[in-house]
Amino acid sequence: MLTHVIAISSNTNNNNKKILFLKPVFRLNLAMTSQTTLSRLFKPLSLAKTTLNNRIIIAPMCQYSATDGNASAWHQTHLGSLAISGAGLLFLEATAVNPDGRITPYCLGLYSDENERALSQVISAVRSFSTMPLGIQLAHAGRKASSNAPWAGGTLIPVDQGGWQTMAPSVLAHNDNELPPKEMTLTDIQTVIDDFVRSALRAVRMGFDVIELHMAHGYLLHQFLSPLANHRQDNYGGSTDNRLRMPLEVFNAVKDTVGDTVTLGVRLSATDWVRGGWDIEQSKNLCRELEARGCDFIDVSSGGVSPQQSIKSTPGYQVHLASEIKQTVNIPVMAVGLITEPAQAEQILADGHADAIALARAMLFDPRWPWRAANELGETINAPQQYWRCLPYQHSSIFADTKTEMR
Numbered sequence: 001m002l003t004h005v006i007a008i009s010s011n012t013n014n015n016n017k018k019i020l021f022l023k024p025v026f027r028l029n030l031a032m033t034s035q036t037t038l039s040r041l042f043k044p045l046s047l048a049k050t051t052l053n054n055r056i057i058i059a060p061m062c063q064y065s066a067t068d069g070n071a072s073a074w075h076q077t078h079l080g081s082l083a084i085s086g087a088g089l090l091f092l093e094a095t096a097v098n099p100d101g102r103i104t105p106y107c108l109g110l111y112s113d114e115n116e117r118a119l120s121q122v123i124s125a126v127r128s129f130s131t132m133p134l135g136i137q138l139a140h141a142g143r144k145a146s147s148n149a150p151w152a153g154g155t156l157i158p159v160d161q162g163g164w165q166t167m168a169p170s171v172l173a174h175n176d177n178e179l180p181p182k183e184m185t186l187t188d189i190q191t192v193i194d195d196f197v198r199s200a201l202r203a204v205r206m207g208f209d210v211i212e213l214h215m216a217h218g219y220l221l222h223q224f225l226s227p228l229a230n231h232r233q234d235n236y237g238g239s240t241d242n243r244l245r246m247p248l249e250v251f252n253a254v255k256d257t258v259g260d261t262v263t264l265g266v267r268l269s270a271t272d273w274v275r276g277g278w279d280i281e282q283s284k285n286l287c288r289e290l291e292a293r294g295c296d297f298i299d300v301s302s303g304g305v306s307p308q309q310s311i312k313s314t315p316g317y318q319v320h321l322a323s324e325i326k327q328t329v330n331i332p333v334m335a336v337g338l339i340t341e342p343a344q345a346e347q348i349l350a351d352g353h354a355d356a357i358a359l360a361r362a363m364l365f366d367p368r369w370p371w372r373a374a375n376e377l378g379e380t381i382n383a384p385q386q387y388w389r390c391l392p393y394q395h396s397s398i399f400a401d402t403k404t405e406m407r
């Protein structure tokens with residue numbers, strides 16, 4: 001980006017009078033770029049009542065570091081680090097709406113006063129140094145609950161070894177060798193809907209900017225959507241409309257309760273990657289229904305409901321799914337999945353495939369990824385003043401409006 005400055009020089013004319021010349025001097029000024037021609041990744045995004053400074057979103061990431069659903073010192077460290085990254089929005093991990101909905105015994109929960117107190121402490125510490133909007137992902141793991149942490153194998157924990165009886169739409173185990181879940185009764189379904197509502201109310205009370213309902217990755221709401229996990233014979237199984245019913249009832253109940261006090265969106269798996277499973281056409285149906293009910297955004301992931309899934313995890317492997325959803329709805333759509341390079345993220349937005357880019361692993365590997373993106377795309381980014389002196393001289397203009405002096 002070229003900007004010009006005015007240089008003043010003087011000369012003397014024939015009458016010995018001084019003449020002032022104003023001459024434009026063009027130079028590359030990266031710091032000015034963000035005020036003039038924003039890259040798409042750094043263009044603010046309006047998500048209902050939440051404004052994101054840029055379109056870099058930190059995807060939800062389970063930390064398996066809670067006790068009885070309570071956030072710990074790890075959460076403070078982890079979220080604290082990500083909250084100074086300059087991203088546009090930080091999602092907290094899948095957070096269970098009741099104890100049985102936790103993926104592992106160490107997953108975060110928002111089902112008790114104690115959970116709310118512990119997480120509020122973390123959030124208020126983060127808020128004391130970061131204005132980054134915060135989102136929480138509310139979830140129930142269904143038949144994928146009662147699992148070991150990934151670093152302990154991720155397998156089902158039997159009831160007699162500290163696990164619990166899981167529940168799901170149908171008596172179908174995730175893996176053939178596992179004890180199956182119990183089929184949810186109509187009362188169980190209503191209880192889970194109520195639990196989502198109660199957790200959402202806690203999230204609103206805690207001041208979260210965004211709530212994302214987890215309908216992806218083979219967890220309970222996805223289990224209702226997918227014909228691979230849902231073999232019910234009642235109003236909640238069979239036809240696509242019936243399989244949409246429970247997730248939409250959850251959405252409706254939460255929306256009716258929180259109204260427009262918070263930005264409310266959904267993460268879905270747009271395909272099961274299994275023939276005869278949930279697919280992009282059914283996903284489009286779901287997204288149309290969600291949009292009609294006031295959903296503020298769709299976060300497009302895939303897979304997770306079946307070990308038979310066949311996914312080629314190449315760079316941007318889910319972007320085409322986000323793109324199809326984006327052509328279907330008029331609300332913002334997030335793309336996620338092996339998006340690791342700023343230029344790649346920028347191109348996805350420039351091609352109109354999505355409105356925002358979510359990153360998970362790349363943010364863990366390099367929590368300053370947005371700084372790198374600002375540098376590579378010629379933008380500026382907010383950074384905490386304690387770190388203003390860190391910039392290498394080649395990148396000395398990426399922090400907006402900074403000044404440090406010492407004597």
Ligand SMILES: Cc1cc2nc3c(=O)[nH]c(=O)nc-3n(C[C@H](O)[C@H](O)[C@H](O)COP(=O)(O)O)c2cc1C
Pocket residue numbers: 059060061062063092093094137214216217267301336337338339358359360361362
């Ligand atoms: C450590 C870790 C934890 C994750 N936990 C969640 C989660 O809580 N909820 C969720 O929807 N996805 C979760 N995911 C999936 C990510 O949000 C993301 O969709 C996926 O990793 C693909 O994006 P990436 O290639 O940028 O990592 C997790 C991924 C990782 C690596």
